[in-house]
Amino acid sequence: MRTLRMTLAYVGTAYAGWQIQPARATVQGILERTLATMLDEPIRLVGAGRTDAGVHALGQVASFATARTIPLYGLRRGLNARLPESLRVLAVDEVPDSFNARSDARGKEYRYRLSTAEVLSPFEAPFVTQVLTPLDPEAMAAAAERLVGRHDFTSFCRADSTIEDRHRTIVWSRVTASGETVTYDVRGDGFMRHMIRTIVGTLVEVGRGRLRPADIDAILAARDRRRAGVCMPARGLTLMKVHYEDDGEAA
Numbered sequence: 001m002r003t004l005r006m007t008l009a010y011v012g013t014a015y016a017g018w019q020i021q022p023a024r025a026t027v028q029g030i031l032e033r034t035l036a037t038m039l040d041e042p043i044r045l046v047g048a049g050r051t052d053a054g055v056h057a058l059g060q061v062a063s064f065a066t067a068r069t070i071p072l073y074g075l076r077r078g079l080n081a082r083l084p085e086s087l088r089v090l091a092v093d094e095v096p097d098s099f100n101a102r103s104d105a106r107g108k109e110y111r112y113r114l115s116t117a118e119v120l121s122p123f124e125a126p127f128v129t130q131v132l133t134p135l136d137p138e139a140m141a142a143a144a145e146r147l148v149g150r151h152d153f154t155s156f157c158r159a160d161s162t163i164e165d166r167h168r169t170i171v172w173s174r175v176t177a178s179g180e181t182v183t184y185d186v187r188g189d190g191f192m193r194h195m196i197r198t199i200v201g202t203l204v205e206v207g208r209g210r211l212r213p214a215d216i217d218a219i220l221a222a223r224d225r226r227r228a229g230v231c232m233p234a235r236g237l238t239l240m241k242v243h244y245e246d247d248g249e250a251a
Helices: 027-039 072-082 137-145 195-207 215-222
Strands: 002-010 056-066 087-095 107-115 149-152 167-178 181-188 237-243
Touching (some): 002 027, 027 056, 027 072, 027 087, 072 087, 137 167, 137 181, 137 195, 181 195, 195 215, 195 237
Parallel strands (some): 056 237
Antiparallel strands (some): 002 056, 002 087, 107 181, 107 237, 149 167, 167 181
C-alpha cells in the first residue's frame, strides 16, 4: 500500500459540497467513483476540509491509500480525462503512510470576493457576490485587522453548532479593493462552518457604515450570533490553499 496526496481545484456551484451525499453530486463522491474505476479497488478519500455547496477551491487537498503502482503522472492525466470540466486534479504526490489530509493540516487560506458593479458580468457571477450599495474598503480593512489573533468566534459560528471549542487563530485578515471588486483574504489555523461568510457579512455592514471597525471587538466579546452580520452566499468563497508542516509555512 502507498498513500497519495492530491491537490484539487473545482467550481463549487457544480456540486452539493465536498462530502458524499445520497443522490447528489459532490466532489468527494465523483472523485471516489472515478478513482475506484481507474484503480479497480475501493477508494476512500480524506479531504482537508468539507467545503459547503457552492464554495469553490483552488487548493483543496485530499489523501487516500492504494495498492496500485500506477505512475503519478498517469494517475493525474487519467483522472482529468474522466472528470467533469468543473473538477481538476492539479498535482498528485506520494507521501508517508501516516499522512492524513485533514488531521495534518496546519492552516488554510480562503478568499471572498464582492462586486459593487451595477451589472455583473456572467463570467464573474459564479465567483463573486454582488452588493448593490457603496462600500468603504478602508473601513472594512480596519475591521478585518481586528480579527487577527486567537479569539472565541462564537458570534461568527452557526447558532445551532455543536462545536464546543470555538477558539480559532487568525494569522492575517485583509481587505483590498480594485475597481468595483472588494476582496477579503484570510488565513487561520481552522474555520468553523459559515464562519468566513459571516465575517464577510459583518465586514459588509462596516463597509456600509452601519457598524464601526471597533465594533468587531464587542461582537467577538458578546459570543452571540445575533450580533454579527448575515452569512453571505457561498459562491463568493474560495479555498485557496491548505498548509502543512512540510511546506514550511504552517500557521
